Amino acid sequence: MDLSGGLTMHDNTVQSASGPLHRPPRWLDAQRLRAYAAFVLLVNIGYLSLRIWLGSIDPVPNVSPPGWDFAVFWSASWLALHGPAVNAFDTALIEPIALPLQNMLPSPFVTPWTYPPTFLLVMLPAALLPFQVSCIAYVSAGIAFAFKACARILPPARDLSWWLPVVAFPAIWVTVGAGQNSFLTFGLMGLGLVCLERRPWLAGILFGLLAIKPQLGLMIPVALLFSRNWRTFLSAALSVGVFCALSGFVLGFGTFARFAEALPNFNQFVVQYSDRWPRGILTVFGTARQLGVAVPTAYLLHAVVAALAASAVAWIWATRASFELRASALVLATLLVPTYLMPYDLLLLGLPILWLVRDGARNGWIRGDGAAMVSAWLSPLVSYTPGNWAAGAYVPFIIFALLLVVVRRYVARRPEHANERACTVAAEERSSAR
Template sequence: MTVRDDSIHRDSRPLHAAPAWLDGQRIRIYAAFVLLVNIGYFSLRVWFGCIDRIPNVSPPGWDFAVFWSASWLALHGPAASVFDTALIERIALPLQNRLPTPFVTPWTYPPTFLLVMLPAALLPFPVSYLAYVSTGMAFAYHVCARILPAVRNASWWLPVVAFPAVWVAAGAGQNSFLTFGLMGLGLISLTRRPWLAGICFGLLAIKPQLGLVIPIALLFGRHWRVFVSAALTVGVFSALAGLVLGFDTFSRFAQALPAFSQFVVEYSDRWPRGISTAFGAARHFGVAVPTAYGLHAVVAALAASAVAWLWAARARFELRASVLMLATLLVPTYVMPYDLLLLGLPILWLVRDGARNGWLRGDGVAVVSAWLSPLVFYTPGDWAAGVYVPVIVFALLMVVVRRHLAQQAVRAGKRQLADINAGTGLAAK
């Protein structure tokens, strides 16, 4: 005889259907409105940056202008000259429609990324920018479709295309689509193609601060082949960059980093739109630099600990992937609005996990808030609205942790019910 204890069964199922206000029709309406906001802001950039040129209103491609300028310098002279801010600005500022300001336009990327961008200046700037952004978006979309196949459906296109970070990253011409694709493909390939996963993670040497948490996940998750593959990729990638560009580029990069870090610290309390990290938020509110670093270290330690815990506990893949991406945004001290494109990955994985396993109260609010958060880029610079983004990112991290605890509660309830049924069966005998 099997006993069904309704109280145990009820307590072991804390998840429920998606909230009614997040049905497909409403999502499309919300996304359509945000898409119009994105198009409006982008159009203003085109008009005032390209057509009716107003000084210091940068047209689309303002960050890609730095990449293109570095490519031009590397192709026409010693590659190490890209770390000379005066040389970079001489080429980049006209492309950015900018006048010199205290906020300089330096090249602060490692030689590995310079190697990737080396061919950029072989094409005229506008053509190179369009080719770069289009290729990156295609790569990112392929990853999105692998994570959530429903994205291939026309009805899902709208919220994906309307995600504000897509427009921020495309407008800047940043490398966010490339890092998004490498992160997503690496996680997708984790178990079935570990060597490919390691290669993807290793190629993130183009932006090392985004790879700080990956070793924690791989070590606690016991993905040894992925770890070895990533390490080998970083080594080969760096050696190739040194051979092509000259190994002196690494020493110049090492010299440039402290100067840029000091520049960020000096202006961190009045950075346009704010720095989207705990450190940036603390500095915006007047906290002293040592205390701001201390507060950031606490947040970073909590995020890294969550990664170690969920990966060691072998939580559902969607939760492990989400916590890794969220920690990737919380651990570095310097995160910009275009980096928030990476928020798209945990959003997609949480949508997939919610569709399969149900939702907890408040999950929908956190997911939608994260989806909207890159809109801070459209606010006036003196608002420094970006400093509030880390709160949203950390809240989404707590959503992932809570979902893992709910999963454990379900398993514990099932075990308890199984034990009761087993005991009842023995008693009957």
Template sequence: MSLPMPKSPGPTSKPARLTAPHWLTCQRVVLYAALVLSLDLAFLGARVWAAYVSHLPAAAFGYDFAVFWSASYVTMHSGALSAYDPLLIQQAVLSLLHRPPTDFGTPWVYPPTFLLLVWPLSLLPFPPSYLAFVVIGVVFAGFACSQILMQRLTWAFWVPALAFPSVWIAVMAGQNSFYTLGLAGLGLSLMDRRPWLAGICIGLLAIKPQFGIVFALALLLGRQWRVIAAATITVATLCAISGLVLGFETFGKFLISLSLFGRFIVERSAHWPGGIASAFGGARSLGLSPTVAYLIHATFAVPAVLLVSYLSIIKARLELRAAAIGVATILAQPYLLGYDLVWLALPILFLVVDGHRHGWLMGDVPILIAAWLAPLVFFIMGPAVLIVIVALMVMLIRRSRMVPGCAPLLPTSRPVSH
């Protein structure tokens, strides 16, 4: 089917009424997502069989969470500085997962702000601690998504959400992606309504500071002073508490550990297990030098950051600014793994809200579906996932120029009146 394009806006232009994608009903969304969810669960079952029936160490769940739990255990028994000893952490992780040593280590490279939060994890044995960490993370991320959509969540939300492939990647790894996604989602959805609370959520991204850099730029250019103040106070408070509890010398250890790990990534990124999802990782997998890989990475990251800057300066509607921040944060990371792609939920959800309120352009819905499937694309075709993310950028540019209409995504939804 074809969707009519809106006319160019003029001083007397009326809002264009865009054709809704009637083929995508609530029932079909649930059905198609359920089919993908069945594939996710089949893979999950195969992984369980391989890990706990066939006893293949490489298939064990919670590989990344084992690093968190080990950092907690080492901190409790040997002090916080010991968490930054890569040999101690590797020994603990390999012991937990019954794995032989590999060329790819398992260092703790997170800041003391995150070490403070994971410190209690080893109070529980590894399996229940892992389960609690994942379940709480999924619930928190789901709550944040409900704030983006600002409506009661039904099966039409939960089935696609649970079928989102990166969810299961993050679950099996035991990563903190659900927590950073939840903080970002809450911060963005509350930014214009409750700026102080939004700033606290964004400030808490100091647990993984590289995911907060684009936020800082967007807030400054958007002159969101109350959000900036709340985020700054939150970061300062979290750092102060971390230093008082764990010792301020842990920040120096963190910087050293981060530098060593950064060099390790550059040296080994061409052969990284499972691949790196960024433009840098894709270039390195093709055998290109680190310098060329960083230049290629910049060709993706810089336009995304410029788009965020432009939308922030002109005070574009919140949905477009939030979606752009999500896209730029993903594209800006040289070290991006499959579980980080759970952050694609941000542009997907905010663009769904924007489409519901202002109408759809031709190609919008297929791009969102492709973004939802992007984690599968990564595992099948590696860096091809970048094409999908660039398509989201193009969609954002087009929607920032469109004449608002009134055509909801799902025909069963009530259209928003203007």
């Protein structure tokens, strides 16, 4: 998250109604950022080490060791390998396998299997290996995939210390601790966007594979349709269809029916406990419920913010803003639209942070950009707070603030974007004439 090192910043400024673009403030220079990142990295390592000690070495009841969410994935895999795959959706069957792995007693907050058959297909081989070995293998592969996406976003630098803020990003450690699939979704979203302009068919395939977690793909069709990326849209649609068909043939098409039944049950469960969820649900809906707002009003407030986020994506993608701003807006809206979001999902925040670093290093900064980005970078730390704090109530405000940063940067450089769009249209017309 180095805002000044590793990339070259132009000296010129751009005047606009939103204020000039200029160099980052002194408190965000490379040396200070690396010092802050080193401190946060120690906090991350300390928390994970505490989890290992209290969850595995000297177990304390209801303190889960690393891989507590992967325990559900592994248990679903075991059930699918040793019987009909639909058994994975049976909470009565999955809890006796998952709870001992999680070091948990029966609790209303135990996570059932609520993922689609597409993700069950990805996880199917997991139980062929012992739980600990399988968890390490899946998480390691996910980390490698996610860092491949990071390397494609930020160019090579002589000084590799700019990787320190990346490695110290708290969401990485939260995801490692949970054993979640966020590294996979991060890589699919990041590489899909990176490939969008030069390899649209491959981008569509990567977007289609996000069918493992459909709620994270809701904004992609909006962006593709308003930007007229027809090839990518078609490729994504075909990829989803093939992925679902393959899942049905391998696992049985009855798994889709059970998944459809599991969704409303899980939604009812979320609504029932939404006002006392540990650390809060990291959405506008979750924040409203934590503040005592009635369920219908909470849904209404969430819908308003989701509509604003979707409108921002449609506008920025339709007007062909710079790639960094378009990609950032899409990812941030992806985090604002679902009503259910957990700390490990905040790994996706790394993408707009990286793209805004690249955009800011090239074009300068507006006052307040740095504070919003640092707040977003720190936001996954809510996972380390006591459950009764409901610290996650602040997260949707931080995400929305970062989306406003993207919009403001677009408005500040709108004449420049208009010139770029005119040149692009002219080039397309010349190409068509040939």
